[in-house]
Amino acid sequence: MRSFSLIFLILLLLLSVVSGGIMLHEEITETGTEGRAAVIHCPYTEGYETYVKYFCKGVYKHCTTLMQTNREVNQTYKGRFTLTDNKDERQIVVTISDLRMEDTGLYGCGIEKVGHDPFTVVHLTVNKVLSDSMLYEEVKETGTMGSAAVIHCPYTEGYETYIKYFCKRVYKNCTTLLQTNGEDSWRHEGRLSLTDDKEQRLIVVTIRDLRMEDTGPYGCGIERTGQDLFTLVHLTVNKAPRTSTDHTTTVTHKTQVLNLSVLIPLCALLLFAGVFLFFYHRRKKRNINSLSANYYITGRMTTGAVRDEMEYESDPPGNQVSMNPVYQSLNTSQLDSIYQGLNPTTNQSNHVF
Incomplete structure (x- = not known):
């Protein structure tokens, strides 16, 4: 049982590693002009319509949130930034007005969820007028x-x-x-x-x-x-x-192929190890039971034979019965006289025996 529990825990660990953080879309490049507006579109997959969306400056753990929606409000404003969750087109739409040269850099669109947030990297470049x-x-x-x-x-x-x-x-x-x-x-x-x-x-x-x-x-x-x-x-x-x-x-096609190529052989190896351990323990238990049974029967037979021999040798000489003289004293010629001497009216059993 311990072996099966260990294998199950290893499988769970592998699944958690393989299903790590995945991006919504690999990356988006957007170019704008100084003083004008830039509109960024981050697509997401079906099923995330009701999740909280956010837009941040930087990438991943180092991304500082600039604005975010909630489950009730699909659009939010903050300074020069506008964030809209277009649920029909399944797109996070971010508009940055009055662009400045210092707006050039890395940004991110994200979806809040348990575990790793789906994330889209945005490269924004601002050009001069x-x-x-x-x-x-x-x-x-x-x-x-x-x-x-x-x-x-x-x-x-x-x-x-x-x-x-x-x-x-x-x-x-x-x-x-x-x-x-x-x-x-x-x-x-x-x-x-x-x-x-x-x-x-x-x-x-x-x-x-x-x-x-x-x-x-x-x-x-x-x-x-x-x-x-x-x-x-x-x-x-x-x-x-x-x-x-x-x-x-x-997930990207390359990541899926890599995950499957790693996960499937590992699962097969762990399954084979589990089956091997099961039959190994079962065979080992059967051998132990067989040895115990043979030892018990052999011991009983040996102990019984020794005890019978010891009881026979310990009897007094008068109580020991010899079988050979009995067979040697029988004379078939005397059977007639024995039967002839029997009288039905007389109890002669003592005399015969």
Whole structure:
């Protein structure tokens, strides 16, 4: 029993080590312009909609919480920071307004839970204000297949009433997919939607149900006399990460393969050791019982024979019966005289014996 208890404890320890802290998404890179806004999107898997979400500066144990939601409030504000838990899209959305050069650095999106919090590392880079020749030098956006990507193209003050558009490819070779006009601030077509956020001075493009072929260069533009103001957008679509049915966090494919390659052989080895110990102890107990039985029977037989011999030798000479004279004194010729001498009317048993 002690051996089985030890094996069970070792299995529990291995499972706890293998199922250690896992990240929501490997990492996110976001770029912003000084004085403008940056919008960070941290996706999470199904099952964490009701959990507390937070945004912090730094990584893991050294991450200082800047703001967090709770189970009742899905959006919170603090200074230049806004945190929204978009439960429909399963995204933690963080907006940092009035960007400063010192905002450049590492951040993190996290979900509070028992054990290790699922965590997404965010790399934020703030660039200096560019000349009026371009809206923004370039924007990099990463999305997951099947989910949504939200692209933000900031523009400078004075272009709020201009026509905005979103196109595939770059500059003169860019094919327009959506555009607004001077009155409408929102357009929608198929999987794409375009919003002109005039308060934040942002062209916001949402692409839903991402596909691998969506990867490529795009552009946000503002129509004007002469050369249009243009922002180059690099969109990358990754394959969807694996999810588990018990709402555990997403793990990368390499980590899953490594964990299984370590756990399965160890479990098989421990199972084999448990079976070996079981049959070993069972066989050992059977051998002990067999030796005990043989010793008992042999001892009984030896002790009985010795005791019979000692009792016989200790009898007085007169009480010892010799079998050989009895057989030697029998004479078959005398049987007739014995039977002839018997008288039925007379009790002669004493004389015969």
